Amino acid sequence: xxxxxxxxxxxxxxxxxxxxxxxxxxxxxxxxxxxxxxxxxxxxxxxxxxxxxxxxxxxxxxxxxxxxxxxxxxxxxxxxxxxxxxxxxxxxxxxxxxxxxxxxxxxxxxxxxxxxxxxxxxxxxxxxxxxxxxxxxxxxxxxxxxxxxxxxxxxxxxxxxxxxxxxxxxxxxxxxxxxxxxxxxxxxxxxxxxxxxxxxxxxxxxxxxxxxxxxxxxxxxxxxxxxxxxxxxxxxxxxxxxxxxxxxxxxxxxxxxxxxxxxxxxxxxxxxxxxxxxxxxxxxxxxxxxxxxxxxxxxxxxxxxxxxxxxxxxxxxxxxxxxxxxxxxxxxxxxxxxxxxxxxxxxxxxxxxxxxxxxxxxxxxxxxxxxxxxxxxxxxxxxxxxxxxxxxxxxxxxxxxxxxxxxxxxxxxxxxxxxxxxxxxxxxxxxxxxxxxxxxxxxxxxxxxxxxxxxxxxxxxxxxxxxxxxxxxxxxxxxxxxxxxxxxxxxxxxxxxxxxxxxxxxxxxxxxxxxxxxxxxxxxxxxxxxxxxxxxxxxxxxxxxxxxxx
Amino acid sequence: xxxxxxxxxxxxxxxxxxxxxxxxxxxxxxxxxxxxxxxxxxxxxxxxxxxxxxxxxxxxxxxxxxxxxxxxxxxxxxxxxxxxxxxxxxxxxxxxxxxxxxxxxxxxxxxxxxxxxxxxxxxxxxxxxxxxxxxxxxxxxxxxxxxxxxxxxxxxxxxxxxxx
Numbered sequence: 001x002x003x004x005x006x007x008x009x010x011x012x013x014x015x016x017x018x019x020x021x022x023x024x025x026x027x028x029x030x031x032x033x034x035x036x037x038x039x040x041x042x043x044x045x046x047x048x049x050x051x052x053x054x055x056x057x058x059x060x061x062x063x064x065x066x067x068x069x070x071x072x073x074x075x076x077x078x079x080x081x082x083x084x085x086x087x088x089x090x091x092x093x094x095x096x097x098x099x100x101x102x103x104x105x106x107x108x109x110x111x112x113x114x115x116x117x118x119x120x121x122x123x124x125x126x127x128x129x130x131x132x133x134x135x136x137x138x139x140x141x142x143x144x145x146x147x148x149x150x151x152x153x154x155x156x157x158x159x160x161x162x163x164x165x166x167x168x169x170x171x172x173x174x175x176x177x178x179x180x181x182x183x184x185x186x187x188x189x190x191x192x193x194x195x196x197x198x199x200x201x202x203x204x205x206x207x208x209x210x211x212x213x214x215x216x217x218x219x220x221x222x223x224x225x226x227x228x229x230x231x232x233x234x235x236x237x238x239x240x241x242x243x244x245x246x247x248x249x250x251x252x253x254x255x256x257x258x259x260x261x262x263x264x265x266x267x268x269x270x271x272x273x274x275x276x277x278x279x280x281x282x283x284x285x286x287x288x289x290x291x292x293x294x295x296x297x298x299x300x301x302x303x304x305x306x307x308x309x310x311x312x313x314x315x316x317x318x319x320x321x322x323x324x325x326x327x328x329x330x331x332x333x334x335x336x337x338x339x340x341x342x343x344x345x346x347x348x349x350x351x352x353x354x355x356x357x358x359x360x361x362x363x364x365x366x367x368x369x370x371x372x373x374x375x376x377x378x379x380x381x382x383x384x385x386x387x388x389x390x391x392x393x394x395x396x397x398x399x400x401x402x403x404x405x406x407x408x409x410x411x412x413x414x415x416x417x418x419x420x421x422x423x424x425x426x427x428x429x430x431x432x433x434x435x436x437x438x439x440x441x442x443x444x445x446x447x448x449x450x451x452x453x454x455x456x457x458x459x460x461x462x463x464x465x466x467x468x469x470x471x472x473x474x475x476x477x478x479x480x481x482x483x484x485x486x487x488x489x490x491x492x493x494x495x496x497x498x499x500x501x502x503x504x505x506x507x508x509x510x511x512x513x514x515x516x517x518x519x520x521x522x523x524x525x526x527x528x529x530x531x532x533x534x535x536x537x538x539x540x541x542x543x544x545x546x547x548x549x550x
Numbered sequence: 551x552x553x554x555x556x557x558x559x560x561x562x563x564x565x566x567x568x569x570x571x572x573x574x575x576x577x578x579x580x581x582x583x584x585x586x587x588x589x590x591x592x593x594x595x596x597x598x599x600x601x602x603x604x605x606x607x608x609x610x611x612x613x614x615x616x617x618x619x620x621x622x623x624x625x626x627x628x629x630x631x632x633x634x635x636x637x638x639x640x641x642x643x644x645x646x647x648x649x650x651x652x653x654x655x656x657x658x659x660x661x662x663x664x665x666x667x668x669x670x671x672x673x674x675x676x677x678x679x680x681x682x683x684x685x686x687x688x689x690x691x692x693x694x695x696x697x698x699x700x701x702x703x704x705x706x707x708x709x710x711x712x713x714x
Contacts, residue, residue: 041713044702046681051619053711059622082621213702220704341700372680372699380672386658386665388592388672389651393599400697 003029003242004549005541006263006277008249008292011093012530013283013514015227015235019144020538022240026545029275030232031247031265033284034089037096039229042220044213046371054097055086060431063287066440068419075438077428085287085439085480091243092218092228094285094481095527099215100196100224101348101364102147103524104138104532106158107131108354112413112520116359122444123315123416125519128490128500129536135161137532142166145225145531146202149194149346156353167199170208170344174337175328175406179347179365182464188457193346193364196225196527205229210342212370227531244275250434252280252296252305252510259509260305266432278549279541283514283534286316290422290486290516291437304424306487306504311497313422316439317485317521318478320447321361321410324458325368326467329403338404341370345406349461352454353523360450361412361523363458368405375399406467408458410474411523412451414484415444422486443476450523451476484515484526501540502533508548513537577615581632582608583643585671588632591654592672593679600692602675610678610687619710624670631667682706 004026007014014030022028034054052058058079065083066075078084087094108115110127118124139162141147148167151160169192176190183190197214200207205222214224222229235241246268253274255261262274282289290313294304304312328338345366352360368375379395380387387395414420419442424435451474462470490496493505502517504510513534515526522529541548586608595601602608615625636642639653657664678687680694682705688694694701707714 035713037713041711043704043706045706045709045711046702047677047685047709048706048711050677051710053619057618209703211703212700217702339698370700370702372694372697373677376676376680377673380669380676386669386672388658388668389655390594390596392672393593393596397596397598397697400699 001276003027003275003277005029005279005281006031006275007281007283008263009033009093009283009285009289009514010091010227010232010243011088011283011285011514012095012227012527013534014093014281015095015231016531016534017281017283017511017513017538017541018241019231019235020535020542022235022238024542026240028235028241029277030241030243031249031263031275032089032091032243032245033248034091034245036091036243036245037218037228039220039222042218044211044217044220046373049216049371050373052084054088054090055084056089058082058084061086061436062428062430063436064425064428064438066438068442073419073440075425075428083480085437085483087285087481087483091232091245092226095226096218096224096228097216098196098224098226098525098527099366100527101525102141102149102194102196102528103348103350103362104158105131105134105522105524105529106156106353109520109522110134112359115354119415119444119446121417122446123418125488125490127519128496131158134529134532134536135159137535138528140535141528141531145196145230146198146205146223147194147196147225147528148199150192152191154189154191154350156350165194170195170197170199170346171210172346173340173343173367175333175404176345176347178333178465179345179461182461183349186460186464188349188461189351190347190349193348195344195346198223198225204233212342214344215366215369216371247273248432249284249292250295250432252282252292254298254300254305254507258300258507260507270432279509279511281511281513283512286483286486286514286516287422287437287439289512289514290316291424291435293487294422294424295435301506306497306506306510308506309494309497311488311495313486315416315485315488315519316420316422316441316483317414317416317515317518318441318480319482319521319523319525320412320414320443320476321451321454322472322474324408324410324455324462324470324472324474325405326462326465326471327403327405327469328465328467332466335402349457352457355453358446358450359413359523360453361410363454364409364411366407366409368407372400375405406462408462410451410454410458411525412447412454413523414478414521415446416485416520417442417444420485439478441478447476448474482521482526484518484521487512487516488519489517490519502537503540503548511537511541577612577629580636580643581629582612584632584636585611585628587643587650588654588668588671589675591651592668593675599696602678604689605679605693606687606689607675607678610681610685611674613686617710624674627667627670628674631663631670635664635667684709
């Protein structure tokens with residue numbers, strides 16, 4: 001069968017495409033690497049999140065991470081370290097597991113080079129579109145995917161076409177009073193964190209029920225705005241969507257006209273199959289998207305698909321920053337209130353998103369995850385000393401019954417540079433014999449400057465709140481759940497892979513709609529912007545369908 | 551064999567009998583006995599927390615050590631480490647409780663290998679303590695109850711994310 005559209009992946013970059021194009025009457029085939037799960041399959045299992053259940057076993061399918069060690073770049077397979085860059089192989093992808101911190105990018109994020117100039121040894125460029133072009137789609141995501149919160153004035157609040165979020169803010173732990181009062185005393189402005197979690201029912205999706213295990217866990221009520229729950233389920237009602245699960249796409253094949261004619265994939269039993277379509281949309285998560293294009297070599301594209309310009313894989317982005325944590329107890333507030341489970345903290349500080357001198361970033365505040373295994377496992381250490389016996393047991397009891405840890409997550413821009421890219425290397429192959437993605441993770445010095453700047457603010461806030469055991473872990477290592485870049489969009493085919501509509505410059509029936517298109521990532525998690533951009537691209541495809549598939 | 555050890559062997563056999571995990575059945579009884587002792591030294595009963603025996607740490611380990619998601623290097627460290635420990639201290643099981651405890655505490659101070667081995671057993675003891683009882687540990691939610699833990703809802707009906 002010839003489909004109208006073949007979508008590789010089903011996460012945040014794919015969901016809007018599947019939703020919009022199927023509703024427009026196009027026949028859409030989705031090739032998802034993982035299985036299909038439904039709300040009833042998800043539970044709050046303490047073990048599952050600590051194992052490779054929704055991601056491949058790294059011994060079978062891994063990446064290599066290229067780090068600068070002893071004066072040279074060296075590759076380390078992730079099966080040696082357990083540092084997984086897979087984020088969720090299942091219908092809906094990693095959007096099932098996100099925390100759903102949905103901050104929009106700010107207008108100046110779209111013109112960072114113009115605003116701050118281009119630092120030496122960086123590849124910062126302005127975006128091919130402005131904030132105004134994306135704004136209607138942010139509003140659409142807030143409505144369709146569902147964002148809860150409260151619009152509050154602050155210096156860098158972005159212009160909005162709607163006055164309020166469609167869903168009221170989620171319930172909060174009383175520690176927010178301590179945060180807000182401390183911020184006020186410091187002259188900081190705390191705002192409620194917008195969340196992609198609905199606070200009231202929407203059709204088949206139930207409202208948030210405060211499960212107590214939210215981030216890292218798939219949602220059992222459909223309240224979390226995963227691509228699966230918020231878009232694909234509705235798209236399936238059109239009867240225009242075919243989902244092929246456990247389909248690992250290994251190559252896109254082109255015809256004599258240099259257009260893609262088919263996607264080759266491996267089924268669960270390892271058999272090679274093909275799907276034909278008029279148009280192909282790749283949204284496999286940035287690292288895997290570049291890998292697929294680079295591995296799709298043929299006579300038309302000897303360096304990989306859409307890569308005759310040599311740009312595929314370049315300018316990989318993540319987020320710099322880290323975590324500052326502090327412990328609170330009954331000396332800070334009523335213990336019963338402090339230990340109240342389920343409800344959120346939902347506070348962010350964006351006072352320093354932009355400074356006069358440089359771009360800083362975002363501070364998000366949240367409790368340490370409620371899964372006790374991770375928390376308790378840290379308690380066995382006191383520095384390098386291993387604690388066992390009665391001392392360990394008492395430490396576990398005292399920590400869990402009398403304290404709670406608050407984390408400040410710091411998000412700063414990852415400055416694109418020549419030493420941050422995705423490539424493939426024939427020497428490193430997965431169990432199917434397919435070259436794996438290599439990720440060189442070189443960072444720019446500016447990222448650490450911005451991170452340390454925000455670290456100081458975070459520590460000040462915790463000190464004002466009376467937090468104890470303030471511990472800081474600031475790093476420019478990438479967050480493996482935040483992947484972007486590799487297929488930049490832009491107006492110049494010599495320096496970018498995609499045009500401003502995320503259509504490949506070199507292949508008219510190829511679009512890329514995950515975070516790969518982003519030239520800079522902003523200082524917030526990417527998912528909101530991925531969704532918004534994918535809706536924008538879907539509109540372009542709908543409006544120009546006949547011209548595109550000629 | 552001393553009567554106390556004989557009783558313990560009987561207990562271990564009961565655990566093994568209750569599981570269908572073939573690799574667990576291949577673990578020598580002496581290894582299991584030592585692991586049981588070490589887990590109880592790491593997690594003794596206190597006025598507030600249950601002992602490893604009470605939350606069934608060994609049963610958890612036996613039931614899960616052969617699962618495909620159990621880290622192979624961890625499995626090797628736990629089993630080979632125990633074998634090596636027995637090789638170094640063949641008299642361990644015959645010592646009294648105080649002597650056993652002192653030996654373990656001394657070992658982790660003196661040997662990086664022993665520290666690494668005990669640390670890994672401690673980690674999996676914590677998994678046994680705070681995982682859902684369907685995995686074989688946290689018997690009757692005893693550890694959750696001890697710390698008044700608010701569990702996530704819904705709790706799993708099947709292990710390892712199997713679909714319903």
